[in-house]
Amino acid sequence: MPLIGPTQNRQGGTKKGGARRADNNRIYAHPLPVTFEKSQSWANHILGLFGVSGTRVLNPHCTGIYDPDTRSVWVVDSKDAMILWRRGFFGKGDLSRSEPSWRTRQISAKRAAAGKFMTAEEIREKRRAERKQFKLDRAAAIAQAAAEAEAAFAEGREAKSSVIIPSGATWKPQQSVPDESPSPSPTPDAEQTPEFDEDSVPDLEHMQLTLQEAFFLAWNLDCLTIIDPTTSGPMTLKHIWTAFQQVHGIPHIPSVMPEIYANRFDNPFLVNYAAYHYYRSLGWVIKGGIKFCVDLLLYKRGPVFHHAEFAIVVIPVYEDPADQETSPFELANSQPFSWTWLSTVNRVNSQVQKTLILTYVTIPARSRVSQELLSSPACLAHYTVREVVLRRFIPARMRD
Template sequence: MSLITPNKRPGSQKSGARRGENSRIYAHPLPLELVQAPPSWSAYILQLFGISGPRVLNPHCVGVYDAETRSVWVTNARDMMILWRRGFFGKGDLSRSEPSWRTRQISARKAAGKYLTAEEIREKRRAERKQFKLDRAAAMAQAAAEAEAAFAEGRRAEITTVIPSGATWKPQKSATDELPSTPPAEQAKEFDESTVPELEHLQLTLQEAFFLTWTLDCLTVLDPITSEPMTLEQIWSVCRDAYRPSQIPPSLSDVYSNRFDNPFLVNYAAYHYYRSLGWVIKGGIKFCVDMLLYKRGPVFHHAEFAVVVLPVYEDPTDQESSPFDLANASPFSWTWLSTVNRVNSQVQKTLILTYVTIPAQTRISTELLNSPACLAHYSVRDVVLRRFIPARMRD
């Protein structure tokens, strides 16, 4: 009897011994939890009348709006862990993704002079790769100089310089690599974790904050001036006005507010579309795109899809009178498209062109912009674009 395993996409799933632990920690896809009532005769009788049943635990997290960064800051450690572990919302301002700055600082101080932390190993490898490139460039320049000298003398070139390769090159160890970074007296001291302050906060984009506030009702946004909770209407107004220039006359305020092509509305339409389908969304600026789509989250798999948001005006005259310079609203060149597609193909991501149709100003009243009801008039269409590689796609 033989087991037939399906072909897995290389690099699509992150390996590691903590895979089972991650499945337990990140078991909830959203900051909501269904709690089943314990079985009993009273609960059974109440269920017959539709009175009792599973209860939804909705943890209310608190964040503060920051106008300069166009984001919402969550500073409470409990709220940060809830939003990150239940849906991977936000990003630590001192971390690459998960808000783990304090944990990394504690690990670094405990490992001082004893072993290398993950960050130190990463920096060491980067330094080694940089040194390898320098050594290879120097060897190639020396070999070229020897060839030119032999050609000038009219003799056959005999190149003695060995050009290093990635398989044979080894970094040179210095005497300082063997020394501990801290004296033995300091190593013997017990480290007090309470001395490390919590300086990091979870930073939510406006799209994430409004989705948590409006759709899930698990986030309370505070006004940065009064520290009072903002109503949904105030949050909606703040998100729309975030892309309005601060130095404009009051007479032009309505020009920026009463527009269906507001950057927040366009990006939120695409964000809500994919989030409602169960995808985990993270920023994609690293790969020249707007969003990255994860099936479960960045701790389980690498992102499989890269999304570029393309605004499309239902009425072309609205684009001519628009005060916003929306990215990718104008026709893009094939060079740009080929470049983005090639970048994402190299990292095994499928490029998706997401077209968000902006309703015409003449067809819909601008009074709908005062509430999220206007989002029903946006349409989202996605086109999958794959790079054809003849040598690889024959089989």
């Protein structure tokens, strides 16, 4: 099932301006997979007079398969993947950069091969070729105008060049010269080419949810059922909680967690989930930020509406330094980073107009908090999150 279909027209191009924004507002109207429906019947109206709400909760009940090797949850059903993406932008297609759109791209490519329209890659290459030709034509016109000016100066006359230097606003690509060689006459079989069948393209892509996304959907929204790959049965919440921590145990043996890895408040899953839950509960859409050398990216509504406004670097901080000395985990950013690294990351995100935020997640001390709390998500109440906003001073932008 294609996931981007409503934003495309029949000729294969994308809608522009208000039409596309209206489509996005309609398609991505729900911020979470769980929706609410309020009936307008007289019975609900009468119940409302007595303070009884007639709103009904619509739970999609999606299904995913836990994969410990990739530390993710796979959503194979295209319908469930579409719901999770369009209602909160959860997950990522394994064959796509973000939205699971591999099948849609394959259909567009096959239609283009049949002569229906150009693919996005072909349009991009055409524009690049036109820009290159524009630069060559402008350079040739400038050289010709300079040669005529030099010739006029040598002859002692006024320089009046007839050369028109093209500009980006008025330049148009010249029509390609048609091939004069006789083209072969179409055969009867070519004239009767059947229409392209979309059902012939298999859907080989699945959506991948991070462990943080999967647990948020299963625990907070109760809209995701996670299947155990060994038993093919649904996992309980306690089983999910334990399995997601065990995956950070011994490498290549995710189901085994010796005593040194067990009962640790600095488990990478707990630290990363504390930061994810903090921002997601505040209404932000969260995506991975490895492209910009950070851990997370925060979107106000989602990737299809605006670019990310904030770039998050998750920094774990131990309440008790002794816990860090005995920790078997090598948490990212747990060691003091250099000024060069901080300046580099801040500069990268400033160039793309993102505000860098250092998110400090304080790990509770084992001597203060009972380790029995680690058996349930109740231990998350003992984590604290603090933020430090960094802004790079850019004189050209900040004069006002």
